[in-house]
Amino acid sequence: MFDLNKIIRPNIKNLKPYSSARDEFKGEASVYLDANENAFGSPLPQAFHRYPDPLQYKVKMRLSEIKGVPARNIFLGNGSDEAIDILFRSFCNPGVDNVIIVPPTYGMYEVSANINDVQLKKVNLTDEYQLNLEGIAEAIDKNTKLIFICSPNNPTGNSINREDIETILANFNGIVVIDEAYINYSRQKSFIQELTEYANLVVLQTLSKAWGLAGLRVGMAFASEEIIEVFNRVKPPYNINEASQTLALEALNNTEQVNAWIKETLKERDHLVLSLKNFDFVLDIYPSDANFILVKTTDANKIYEFLVNQGIIVRNRNKVELCEGCLRITVGTPLENEMLINSLKAYN
């Protein structure tokens, strides 16, 4: 049975969090002399002289409407990267605990594990880029706190079989982190509706991809109220700045534009796949549920350098295990994709 009290780090369980001025007084008042702000204003046209809402209530209420998940089940981080780091700091005792990742996958899990001095166990995906359930079961020991699953997966682009993820959720006594950074492009259903089903589920999403707000740094974690409460105690008090909160809220009211872009991206992705298939140096294009494709080529290094010289940058994944010969190509605008294809016509 999953028991949050058993997996939380003792120092975090006993942590008395920083109490900010905005924590200690939450009502409306006419004079605020409690936070040592500059009462005269800010040099900017917009008022930035007050500290932002520590718990980002307005943004969460809007997200709650969009996602169909109560605000109390949402955590906002300075990018998903902050949520990943907070998972380590909340649950993994440095030098003692371990986590499981399933490569090839997103690089931040490993970096965050290393920063936090937490042992990393790698159980490679199968040749079809799916979970090796037996391998994962063997890798789990009493100190395994987190399993990271990215679906749709970066850099392979495919979704991970839902039943396999459910098997892990139902049998693992630590936390299962499902990174859904690319879920808006996927045909698969998000796991955020399963929070009531699994107490050990944490779903990560972000405003950096389909929402087009990578520069604002807003990532989301969806989890049980108890887990979100832990994150809120561990996070820096004002982790989402006022500019990001204001602009994120504004953007979240423009779902139509975002949905139109998602549709166009998917159309362009199909088109890109068809065009790339014509080239002799393209050996395989893996099925994608994301806004990028993984393309196996005869010589990834050479094609990468060739494109760099044309001013076109893709991601060379040649050195990544199970991705030998592969380039990861983000779907661009129709013009950008055409420029890519035209450039490749001159490659031989």
Ligand SMILES: *Cc1c(COP(=O)(O)O)cnc(C)c1O
């Ligand atoms: C891009 C990406 C993210 C997003 O990270 P942010 O810090 O929110 O910008 C998270 N996970 C994966 C797998 C990604 O590819």
